[in-house]
Every structure is written in C-alpha cells, then in structure tokens.
Amino acid sequence: MERIERYLSKRAEEGTLRTLRKLDERRPARVNENGRELIDFSSNDYLGLSNDARLIEAASIALSFWGVGSGASRLMSGSLAPHHELESAVAGFEGAEAALVFNSGYQANTSIIPALVGRGDVIFADRLSHASQIDGAMLSGAKLFRYEHICADSLLGFLEKERANYVEALVLTESVFSMDGDIAPLAEIVDLKERFGCAILLDEAHGAGAFGRGIAHKLGVSARVDIIMGTFSKAFGSFGAYVACSALMKDYFVNSARGFIYSTSLPASIICANIAALKIVANHPEMSDELQKSSTYFREQLRNQGWQVGGKSQIVPVIIGESQMSLDLAAKLNDAGIRALAIRPPTVPKGSARLRFSLCLAHSKEDIDYTLEVMDGLRQLMA
Numbered sequence: 001m002e003r004i005e006r007y008l009s010k011r012a013e014e015g016t017l018r019t020l021r022k023l024d025e026r027r028p029a030r031v032n033e034n035g036r037e038l039i040d041f042s043s044n045d046y047l048g049l050s051n052d053a054r055l056i057e058a059a060s061i062a063l064s065f066w067g068v069g070s071g072a073s074r075l076m077s078g079s080l081a082p083h084h085e086l087e088s089a090v091a092g093f094e095g096a097e098a099a100l101v102f103n104s105g106y107q108a109n110t111s112i113i114p115a116l117v118g119r120g121d122v123i124f125a126d127r128l129s130h131a132s133q134i135d136g137a138m139l140s141g142a143k144l145f146r147y148e149h150i151c152a153d154s155l156l157g158f159l160e161k162e163r164a165n166y167v168e169a170l171v172l173t174e175s176v177f178s179m180d181g182d183i184a185p186l187a188e189i190v191d192l193k194e195r196f197g198c199a200i201l202l203d204e205a206h207g208a209g210a211f212g213r214g215i216a217h218k219l220g221v222s223a224r225v226d227i228i229m230g231t232f233s234k235a236f237g238s239f240g241a242y243v244a245c246s247a248l249m250k251d252y253f254v255n256s257a258r259g260f261i262y263s264t265s266l267p268a269s270i271i272c273a274n275i276a277a278l279k280i281v282a283n284h285p286e287m288s289d290e291l292q293k294s295s296t297y298f299r300e301q302l303r304n305q306g307w308q309v310g311g312k313s314q315i316v317p318v319i320i321g322e323s324q325m326s327l328d329l330a331a332k333l334n335d336a337g338i339r340a341l342a343i344r345p346p347t348v349p350k351g352s353a354r355l356r357f358s359l360c361l362a363h364s365k366e367d368i369d370y371t372l373e374v375m376d377g378l379r380q381l382m383a
C-alpha cells in the first residue's frame with residue numbers, strides 16, 4: 001500500500017540519518033547513551049579494529065569494485081576472489097591445511113556440528129559452551145553430554161562411561177569462555193580426545209586475535225585440534241567466521257554444512273576487511289600482549305579491592321551472586337559514566353550473576369584507573 005510505503009521510506013531515511021550521526025560521534029571504547037558518552041566495557045572489539053583505517057580502506061575499495069551484495073551462495077556464483085584469498089590467509093594464520101569462511105560464528109557452529117555427527121553418535125560439551133555450539137549439537141540429533149566447566153576429569157568420567165556406546169564422538173569447547181573469561185585445559189582435553197577416538201571442535205571466538213593466533217597455538221596443540229573455529233566479529237573488528245581444518249574436511253563441509261550451502265555468501269567488502277584484520281593481527285602480536293597486560297592489571301587491582309574476580313583473559317567477570325545486586329551495581333557504574341553489563345541467569349548459572357568487563361586495547365590507563373576508583377567506591381559502599 002502506498003501509505004505504508006511512504007511511512008516506511010520516511011522511517012528508513014530518519015533511521016539512516018540517526019545512524020550516521022551516531023557514527024560521527026563514535027570513538028573507540030566509548031558508547032553513546034541518551035546523549036551521554038560512557039566508557040564501554042561491553043564490546044568485543046578487543047583490538048579496536050572495527051574503526052581501523054586499514055579495514056575501512058580495504059572494505060571501501062572492495063565496495064566500489066564488487067558492489068554491496070555478493071549476489072548468491074558460495075556454491076552458486078557467490079564465491080568471489082576475495083573469499084578464496086581470505087581462506088588461504090586463514091589457513092596460513094592457523095597453520096592448517098585449509099579453511100572455510102562462514103557468515104557468522106553462530107552459523108559456523110550450527111552448520112558444522114550437524115555435518116560431523118548425527119543419530120547414533122555422541123557429543124561431549126563443556127557445560128558452559130556457547131549457545132551456538134549447543135544449538136548445533138541439538139540440531140545434529142547426536143546424544144549430548146555436558147561435562148563440568150573446564151574440568152578434564154569430568155570429561156574423562158563421561159568418556160569412560162559413554163564413549164564406547166556410540167559410533168562417532170565429538171568434543172566441544174571454547175578456548176576462552178565468553179562469560180567467564182577463563183581458559184579450557186586444552187592440552188589435557190586434546191590428550192583425552194585422542195585416547196578415546198573423538199574429534200574436537202574448538203571455538204576460538206574470544207581467543208583468536210585477543211591472544212594473537214589463539215589459545216591452541218599458545219599452548220602448542222593447534223596441529224592436534226581437528227577443527228578450529230574463529231569469528232571475525234570480535235577481536236578482528238568485523239563480521240563473519242572461519243573454520244580451519246584439513247583439506248578433506250573442508251571439502252566435506254562445502255558439500256554438507258547446510259549453513260554454508262544454503263546462505264548467500266558474505267559481501268566482498270566484509271571479506272576484504274577480514275583479510276586486512278588478519279594481516280594486522282598476524283603482524284602485530286604486541287597488540288594482544290598489551291591487551292592481556294592491561295586485563296591482568298585490571299583483574300589484580302579488583303581482587304586487591306576485595307571483589308571476587310574470575311577469568312584469565314580480556315574478559316573480566318566480577319561475581320556478585322544476586323541478580324538484583326548486579327543490576328544495581330551496573331546502574332551505579334552507568335551513573336558514573338561506565339558501561340559494564342550485568343549478566344544474569346539463565347545466561348550464567350544461578351547464583352552467579354556478575355558484572356562483565358571486556359577490556360579493549362582502546363581503553364586508556366586513565367579509563368582503567370578511573371573505573372577501578374569507581375569500583376573501589378562501590379566496594380566500600382557495600383561493606
């Protein structure tokens with residue numbers, strides 16, 4: 001109807017203008033809320049690459065060359081030269097034989113897991129594995145067991161009891177856990193998966209980039225991990241995801257991962273931004289070193305103030321316990337110009353509501369010290 005079309009086009013114009021105004025004002029590690037600028041601890045843009053001039057230039061050039069949309073799925077005509085270039089770059093970055101690009105991390109996990117296992121097979125997943133891994137597991141139809149969070153002994157218990165009852169077996173874990181910021185005991189998990197004849201899918205969404213080439217590399221086990229999945233949406237500052245694996249497995253995914261087959265491929269602009277981001281991360285390990293150094297400083301200072309603080313990464317959870325208390329504290333931080341989100345059940349286990357701080361390279365020492373000062377004040381109020 002004409003009336004509705006007029007209404008929609010007016011809304012669209014206003015929306016675009018509002019977005020542009022916001023972009024104008026956007027600064028790294030800052031977020032605008034009702035005209036106030038807050039220090040932002042809720043972003044996954046860990047290395048500040050979302051606004052990096054090199055990514056913007058790569059995307060802009062690709063945009064003018066290839067246009068806005070890719071036009072089709074990869075298996076139709078949506079496989080452009082940059083997709084192949086990015087896949088070679090990812091394989092090099094991960095030291096893998098091959099790599100395949102997906103449209104998002106969620107899509108990668110929900111496509112690959114059902115391609116790998118099905119009815120009659122079994123999945124052993126860390127209890128706190130990301131929703132996309134669990135959704136992939138449920139879609140697959142395989143039997144799902146969830147072992148205690150980052151507990152290799154718990155995984156061993158399930159393997160001893162259950163592995164022999166199923167045909168194929170897949171272990172699922174994140175490297176750096178998104179809500180807890182802690183790190184999986186990967187070397188032990190890889191030993192176990194080899195001993196019991198399983199494959200492993202490692203989700204490096206919060207590890208790749210934030211820890212250089214990721215946790216599997218850092219721990220020297222990457223060659224023994226069957227499939228490494230990473231997202232471009234976090235430390236790489238962009239969008240999309242990848243899977244690094246053997247050439248044979250890539251070929252298998254191309255022909256069996258439904259999210260890959262039945263979805264339009266990412267546009268060249270995003271793919272070229274991802275190529276630029278990957279180069280920056282590979283050539284500048286000092287960026288992630290710096291990020292982890294300031295995260296350790298922040299975590300230790302909070303512990304000294306008496307907070308219960310978890311994690312070993314750029315994700316710093318301050319465990320509060322009660323949901324309402326975590327909301328109150330988040331509101332007080334907001335009043336002081338700081339955005340850290342209260343994360344509550346069911347996203348985290350009952351009784352473990354928390355403030356989640358994501359540290360980014362763009363946070364200055366002043367930002368961090370100011371936030372510590374505010375947290376110290378809140379601690380004293382609570383005492």
Ligand SMILES: Cc1ncc(COP(=O)(O)O)c(C=O)c1O
Pocket residue numbers: 104105106107109130132174178203205206231232233240241
């Ligand atoms: C551990 C983990 N895996 C996968 C995803 C999904 O990635 P994407 O945002 O690219 O879909 C996320 C994002 O929230 C995540 O935290």
